Amino acid sequence: VGVEGLAKFETASQLAHDKASFATMHLDGHHTKGSTTFSTFTLQSSQTDNSGVAEVIAYVCIDISHTTLLDSKNQNVGTNRTLQLPLQVKFIGDTAGSKSLIIEGSDAWSGKNFCL
Secondary structure, eight states, X not given: OOGGGGTTTBOHHHHHHHHHHHHHHHHTTOEEEEOXXXXXXXXXXXXXXXXXXXXXXXXXXXXXXXXXXXXXXXXXXXXXXXXXXXXXXXXXXXXXXXXXXXXXXXXXXXXXXXXX
């Protein structure tokens, strides 16, 4: 899924952030090949705000072991990278009372790596 394909899964602000990240990667001459998966999803908290919109925070391990980072000459430039990255991801309901969640934000986890 290209960055545009993320639009139905993310808030507008998260999509703008991801577009900027992809643009920076491409300006550096890099692109990826392969697939990214998630190896762990652990609920940290869930609540509903005053307007009835759900908010869920989870610990997620993003697994990039099947993704290759390539330069403009298709040379692998990602051989020394961490393959499982711990994240804290915030999901929100797309509307009040909705049973669907979209990503509002994602931050690298600064605590102990729970992906190991």
